[in-house]
Amino acid sequence: MAQYFNMVQLPMTNKAFTDAEKLVARHLRLSEDQLKKNKYDVKTLAYLDQHEIKDGAFAHLCKYSYQKPEGLAESGKDGFDFYRVCLQDNIILNAVQRANPFVKLSPLMLYIAVHELIHVLRFGNGESDFDAPVEEKEKEESIVHNLTKNTLQVVKLHDMEIVLECFSNNFKIGDTCSCEGDF
Numbered sequence: 001m002a003q004y005f006n007m008v009q010l011p012m013t014n015k016a017f018t019d020a021e022k023l024v025a026r027h028l029r030l031s032e033d034q035l036k037k038n039k040y041d042v043k044t045l046a047y048l049d050q051h052e053i054k055d056g057a058f059a060h061l062c063k064y065s066y067q068k069p070e071g072l073a074e075s076g077k078d079g080f081d082f083y084r085v086c087l088q089d090n091i092i093l094n095a096v097q098r099a100n101p102f103v104k105l106s107p108l109m110l111y112i113a114v115h116e117l118i119h120v121l122r123f124g125n126g127e128s129d130f131d132a133p134v135e136e137k138e139k140e141e142s143i144v145h146n147l148t149k150n151t152l153q154v155v156k157l158h159d160m161e162i163v164l165e166c167f168s169n170n171f172k173i174g175d176t177c178s179c180e181g182d183f
Contacts, residue, residue, distance in 0.1 A: 003090040004046045013087065013109055017042055020113035024121070027151040038124035039082045040117075045089040052086040058095070058112050060086040061119055063130045081124065085116045103166065107159040111167070115148045 005013055025035050045053070054060035067079035092112070096105050119140075122128040128140050149164055 002045060003093045005044050005087075005089045005093070009089075009093075009105060010044070012106055013042070013044065016106070016109035016113040017085075017117070019110060020117050023151050023154065024114055024117050027147075027154075028121070030121075035121075038120050039080060040085060040120045041082075042085040042087060042113075044087045048086050052084065054086070054088060056091065057088055058092050058108075059088060059116050061116060061123075061130075062086055063123065083120045083123065085113075085120070087112070099166075102162050104159045107155075107157060107163045110155065110160070111148065111152065111163045114151050115144060118144050118147050118151070 021035060024030070025032070043052070052060060052062055062084045064082045064084065065079060066082060092105070092108065096103055096108060119128075122140070122144065123130045128143075129136065132140065145167055149167070152160060152164060
């Protein structure tokens with residue numbers, strides 16, 4: 001039976017993404033307009049379509065491309081890409097339960113939020129290819145992890161240090177640790 005975020009955990013998740021936007025914008029020196037041009041939303045497991053659910057991942061990023069109907073397209077703007085961060089509540093909650101009392105939900109959610117937001121920005125700016133082959137995706141994960149770690153250096157919480165340790169430079173895609181899973 002799947003676990004879902006409860007009424008206490010949902011606001012914590014929303015706060016993580018709000019905080020992540022501020023941290024990432026500050027770290028990457030982005031204006032609010034630059035950040036907002038990258039269209040994305042966040043959904044939890046209870047609201048995901050079947051193809052947005054992925055076992056073994058804390059979050060799954062889906063890309064949707066929208067095209068305006070012919071005749072309605074403005075000059076040079078005939079559509080846009082939209083990203084959905086699909087949180088896998090059950091995987092996240094299971095990792096927190098397994099690593100209790102060391103890994104807490106709030107810092108893990110902040111890590112996930114920063115990580116996914118950096119992916120959205122890199123895909124949206126063309127720095128990385130969403131549809132890249134597996135080898136390139138593994139390299140991208142390493143780049144995004146390092147950017148995430150650097151972004152979170154300003155967060156001076158012991159609980160964050162433990163999460164960052166789980167995803168240390170020794171952690172490779174497919175490896176496991178007490179908060180296993182891939183993004």
